[in-house]
Amino acid sequence: MRRRALALAVGGTALGSAVWGGAAWSSRLPLAPPIVVEAAFDTRLDTLRRDEPVAAIFIRRGVPRADVQRVLNAAPQLDPRRVRAGRVFDFRYPLGASQPDRVATRLDDERFLRVVRGTDGAWRGDIERVGWQAVQHSVVGTIGSSLYDALHRMLPDTVLPPGEVDRFIADLADDVFGSEIDFSRDVLAGDGYGLVFERLTSSMGDVRYGRLLAARIDTRGTDNRAYVVTGEGGRNRYYDERGISLRRAFKKSPVAYLRISSRFSAKRYHPVLGTWRAHRGTDFSARSGTEITATGGGVVRMAGRNGGYGLMVAIRHPGKEVVETRYAHMSRLGKGIRTGTRVEQGRVIGYVGASGLANGPHVHYEFIKKGRQINPQAADLGDGTPLPDEQRGEYVALRNRLAPLLAPPVPRQVAAGSNARAVPH
Numbered sequence: 001m002r003r004r005a006l007a008l009a010v011g012g013t014a015l016g017s018a019v020w021g022g023a024a025w026s027s028r029l030p031l032a033p034p035i036v037v038e039a040a041f042d043t044r045l046d047t048l049r050r051d052e053p054v055a056a057i058f059i060r061r062g063v064p065r066a067d068v069q070r071v072l073n074a075a076p077q078l079d080p081r082r083v084r085a086g087r088v089f090d091f092r093y094p095l096g097a098s099q100p101d102r103v104a105t106r107l108d109d110e111r112f113l114r115v116v117r118g119t120d121g122a123w124r125g126d127i128e129r130v131g132w133q134a135v136q137h138s139v140v141g142t143i144g145s146s147l148y149d150a151l152h153r154m155l156p157d158t159v160l161p162p163g164e165v166d167r168f169i170a171d172l173a174d175d176v177f178g179s180e181i182d183f184s185r186d187v188l189a190g191d192g193y194g195l196v197f198e199r200l201t202s203s204m205g206d207v208r209y210g211r212l213l214a215a216r217i218d219t220r221g222t223d224n225r226a227y228v229v230t231g232e233g234g235r236n237r238y239y240d241e242r243g244i245s246l247r248r249a250f251k252k253s254p255v256a257y258l259r260i261s262s263r264f265s266a267k268r269y270h271p272v273l274g275t276w277r278a279h280r281g282t283d284f285s286a287r288s289g290t291e292i293t294a295t296g297g298g299v300v301r302m303a304g305r306n307g308g309y310g311l312m313v314a315i316r317h318p319g320k321e322v323v324e325t326r327y328a329h330m331s332r333l334g335k336g337i338r339t340g341t342r343v344e345q346g347r348v349i350g351y352v353g354a355s356g357l358a359n360g361p362h363v364h365y366e367f368i369k370k371g372r373q374i375n376p377q378a379a380d381l382g383d384g385t386p387l388p389d390e391q392r393g394e395y396v397a398l399r400n401r402l403a404p405l406l407a408p409p410v411p412r413q414v415a416a417g418s419n420a421r422a423v424p425h
């Protein structure tokens with residue numbers, strides 16, 4: 001009898017987990033003690049309402065009237081006249097207290113303001129730097145209906161907030177590949193992509209998209225690639241696999257891809273054939289009022305009404321050969337756009353409409369070289385400049401490190417083995 005009792009005692013205590021294993025484990029373990037959170041504080045978030053002065057939210061949340069000005073004095077970074085509705089304040093209360101002993105708010109992406117009441121009753125403010133940490137992520141996939149949908153599916157809220165996914169898409173489609181690919185037309189279902197990007201997380205727990213580091217987009221068998229080189233002042237420039245800049249004299253589309261795709265998903269505008277005898281241009285459908293941007297820099301030759309074109313802008317672009325671009329069916333002109341206005345690439349020259357002969361809101365876009373209309377999708381949009389020598393080393397290292405993560409399509413390697421293209425080393 002004694003032996004048996006001893007064995008039980010040993011099994012239940014000292015030997016513990018070292019002996020138990022497998023299924024028996026859970027049923028024989030003692031219940032875990034309940035988790036006790038020993039919070040000394042209670043916090044409440046509140047949002048500044050419309051037309052409400054900052055003092056009002058403080059008073060509503062229990063800051064004594066006599067202390068309101070003291071809190072503000074301790075926070076010179078917070079100008080009460082400039083604080084907008086929607087700002088979130090975080091009030092902290094010692095347990096059981098109705099008066100907060102700390103008022104905090106996020107000033108911007110990088111700074112957090114805290115005003116704390118000391119034991120002497122005085123309020124003191126300090127700024128906490130929000131630290132951001134970059135973690136590299138990569139995604140590889142195949143496009144279904146559109147790149148827009150593919151990326152929103154591939155990057156759920158848990159990876160990047162939706163607004164940040166949109167920033168990512170705008171970077172990719174308009175800044176990085178804006179001269180190479182018209183994402184609303186050139187990228188089809190079944191085309192592959194590989195993307196390497198930075199995801200930033202802050203010490204406050206928020207998540208942001210950082211930089212696109214490398215990208216591969218296939219357009220019907222063409223392998224388009226981009227690698228970042230970040231210069232002084234944090235400017236990101238993108239180069240193809242040969243080290244040639246992806247910036248060109250012209251962009252493919254006068255409407256940001258994000259604006260096109262975030263409207264009514266994959267539906268396309270089909271011009272009614274017959275209303276235009278010779279349709280020599282490309283139609284970009286977008287919601288009425290969407291910004292139309294100059295695809296290249298130049299001088300406005302005309303801005304106004306022009307028959308079937310409706311309200312339109314024509315821009316002359318200087319260069320080896322004079323190019324003219326035309327943007328028709330606008331609802332209104334961009335600010336300051338008139339004949340003779342000098343415009344940079346990307347300047348807003350007007351807004352999408354359906355003026356003239358148009359059966360729905362869209363931009364009719366023409367690219368004219370030597371007086372002849374050219375299919376803008378096939379037009380030579382200019383040469384990119386090679387990478388500066390001093391950045392070549394950095395570029396090659398990044399490219400060699402990230403290329404495998406872009407996971408190129410499997411075959412084709414045999415033919416490409418001769419390394420026909422000049423690759424900087």
Ligand SMILES: [Zn+2]
Pocket residue numbers: 271279281282283363364365
């Ligand atoms: Zn058209």
